[in-house]
Amino acid sequence: MIDRPPAGNELAQLQRRFLGRVRGGDAGIDGLLARGQMPAGLGLGIYGNAYGARLREALEHDHAVLGTYLGDALWERMCDGFIATHPSRVRSLRDFGSALPDFLASIEPFAAHPQLADLARFERCLLDGFDAADDQRLAWRDLLALPQAAWPTLRLASHPSFQLFEAGSNCVEIWQAIKAGQQPPAPVVADACWALWRDEDRVSRFRSLDPLERAAIGHFLRGGSFAGLCETLTTGLGASDVPVVAVGYLQSWCAEGWLSRLC
Numbered sequence: 001m002i003d004r005p006p007a008g009n010e011l012a013q014l015q016r017r018f019l020g021r022v023r024g025g026d027a028g029i030d031g032l033l034a035r036g037q038m039p040a041g042l043g044l045g046i047y048g049n050a051y052g053a054r055l056r057e058a059l060e061h062d063h064a065v066l067g068t069y070l071g072d073a074l075w076e077r078m079c080d081g082f083i084a085t086h087p088s089r090v091r092s093l094r095d096f097g098s099a100l101p102d103f104l105a106s107i108e109p110f111a112a113h114p115q116l117a118d119l120a121r122f123e124r125c126l127l128d129g130f131d132a133a134d135d136q137r138l139a140w141r142d143l144l145a146l147p148q149a150a151w152p153t154l155r156l157a158s159h160p161s162f163q164l165f166e167a168g169s170n171c172v173e174i175w176q177a178i179k180a181g182q183q184p185p186a187p188v189v190a191d192a193c194w195a196l197w198r199d200e201d202r203v204s205r206f207r208s209l210d211p212l213e214r215a216a217i218g219h220f221l222r223g224g225s226f227a228g229l230c231e232t233l234t235t236g237l238g239a240s241d242v243p244v245v246a247v248g249y250l251q252s253w254c255a256e257g258w259l260s261r262l263c
Contacts, residue, residue, distance in 0.1 A: 055083050058093040063100065063123050065178045066116070074109075081107060094131070098124065115187040118171035122194075125165050129196050130204050132161035137200065138259040140251050154226035155263035156250075161198035162258045164218065165206070168192075172206070199257055212236045216249050223263070 056079045060067055067075045085107075086099050101124065104110040105117035137159060146154070165172075170190050177184040193214040196206040209217070212233065219232050226246070233242045253259050 052083060054093070055079075055088060055096060058096045059100070062094075062097050062127060063120060065175050066119050066123060068178050069119060069174065069184065070116070078104070078110065094127075100124070113187065114189075115169040115171045115174060118167040118169045119175060122165060122167065122171055122175055125163050125196050126204050126206075129161045129163055129198050130202075132159075132198060135160050135260045137257045138254055138261055140254040142262075143250060143254065152225065152227040155223060156220050156259050157261050157263050158221060158258055159197060159260045161196075163196045164209075164214070164221065165194045165196050166192065167194070172208075195258065197256065197258055205256070212245075213249060216246070217253070217258070 059079055059082070070078060082097075082100060082103050086103065088096050090096060090098075097120075101117045101121040104120050105114070110116050138156065143154075168189060168191065170185060170188050170192065172192065172194055174184040174187065193209045193211075194206050195209055195217065196204070199205050215232055215236075216229055219229050224232070229249075230242050230246050233246055237245055250259075
């Protein structure tokens with residue numbers, strides 16, 4: 001409790017000093033608090049512990065597999081370092097860990113193990129996909145109804161939940177093993193690409209993409225046309241195979257709910 005009600009800029013300054021004290025600093029606020037049954041330092045310490053605990057809970061909720069992979073000691077070290085360098089500046093704890101992948105990629109000892117940043121990015125992509133806005137989904141029959149002349153200039157928009165996740169490690173295989181309660185594989189360098197999306201039952205899905213499908217869906221995500229897609233596919237296929245593969249991709253993507261509408 002404050003000895004006297006502050007006014008104007010005094011209140012803003014007091015709030016900043018209080019927050020600094022809660023975050024572990026020594027903002028010299030103790031003497032401004034009214035004396036009560038509990039010493040001011042003890043009360044502020046309780047606030048500070050609760051502040052850190054809530055932020056750790058948010059990270060643990062969003063990155064449960066990463067926490068298991070790190071183990072208790074490294075997880076605590078990661079949380080302490082992240083909270084100290086990235087104090088919460090957002091209203092929702094949902095976004096508190098947004099900078100965690102970059103933190104892991106730049107701070108030792110975590111940066112020496114690239115699969116950690118990849119694993120954190122993958123878990124955040126799953127969160128983003130699950131929370132993405134809803135939209136209609138393009139059905140294969142919608143494409144079949146188009147006149148033949150419309151196909152060369154056909155452009156498609158992806159569903160809001162759809163993402164391409166590119167990683168330089170086998171982080172997804174590590175995530176899958178831990179999620180299944182199995183021993184994770186040893187980390188290896190990889191050029192991996194995964195499609196992530198939320199299906200019509202609001203279940204998060206993902207699957208790996210080979211280089212050809214990766215190039216194909218990437219072409220549409222960049223606003224390319226169906227004619228451009230066929231040209232892209234000629235780099236990996238014979239000319240006679242291109243139409244069958246291109247149409248097969250579209251049919252598969254419609255079935256999986258990756259596409260939302262014609263552009």
